[in-house]
Amino acid sequence: MRSHNIQMVKQLFYFSENRLRELRGTLASLEVPVATADTTWTQRQVLAGVRAKEARPVLLDAKLSAQRVLRQICQKCHEVQAVIRCLECVPLDFEYLCGKCDKEVHRRQIFHGRMAIFHGYLEPIPPTKAVVVDGNGQPHFCEQVCQLPLPSQKVLCGCTEETVVTTGRQISLVTMNGRYEVSLPRKVCPKCKTEWTPGVKDLMQYNYWPSTTNCQTLYAFEVFEAFSNMKLSAPSLSRLAFLKLLEHQSVQGGRVSLPESHCNTQL
Structure with missing residues (x-):
């Protein structure tokens, strides 16, 4: 009986060895397809993270380059050096303006985010400030009045004289x-x-x-x-x-x- 059990164990061992050998041969001959970006959501996220890491230095360099302040001529009068930059006026091609043209353009556009070009830097300024250039060519801030953008009444009375709009x-x-x-x-x-x-x-x-x-x-x-x-x-x-x-x-x-x-x- 004991010898019979030993014989059965040996047969099972040999059988298992043969099956493992067959499986190893099958796995060795199996061609695994190369994973692509569209294989799984996890792989897409990993690849997106890799691309973002590679693009980060390029984006940082582009951001720093965009902050450089270059000498520009006013894009409205094309005569005087610009002292104001307004990105909200880009569709009108008035990104860079001199002090005089800035007052004219932003007299009613008081909510535009203007930036003054001072000593090679861009400085955000409120609509109550304007930039003027003195006789030495140096820019300076000055105060200006901003009116709430509302349409004024066309007719006040029966007089024929033109009414005067002042600041309240x-x-x-x-x-x-x-x-x-x-x-x-x-x-x-x-x-x-x-x-x-x-x-x-x-x-x-x-x-x-x-x-x-x-x-x-x-x-x-x-x-x-x-x-x-x-x-x-x-x-x-x-x-x-x-x-x-x-x-x-x-x-x-x-x-x-x-x-x-x-x-x-x-x-």
Whole structure:
């Protein structure tokens, strides 16, 4: 009986050895296809990471090269050296402007993110600042008044004389790009002295919401819409965190930050 069991074990051993030998031969002769980028999602992600790592130095070099400030001629008058760069004016071919042309182009486009070209660097400036060049060819900042972009009334009275548009009182405007210091437009008839300045209805018509009864602070409707949409996707977002975002946008654009009173605004 014992010898019979030993014989069976030997037969099983020889059988297993033969099967393993056959499997090794099969695996050795099997041709495995080369993996491609479309084989699996994991492989695609790995290849994408490799490409991103290889492209990172190229992208960094391109970003640094784009920040170089070169001497440019004003693209509007084609006469004077440019002191302002505005990427939002690129479709109009007015990317580089001199101080005079900058005032003309951005008189109504006060929300454009302008940058001053100073000593080989780009410096973001608010719309209340302009750049002038002195007699020695050195650029300097100067203050300028910015009016809230609203269409003024065409007819004030029955007088035939042309009305005069002047600057009204200063207010604060908060948009998704932060805070702006602007002035309300004021229109006066030089003959009968009839005046017009935008009221609550005029401001509401052009999507400006007054946060105070005297319209000292205005909010663009886009601020409320953005906050509502962000609360839908991120319910835990606080009002203070959202206002801090607007404050960061304002400071990054070279403008003043939001005052503490704005944090009490009911969004």
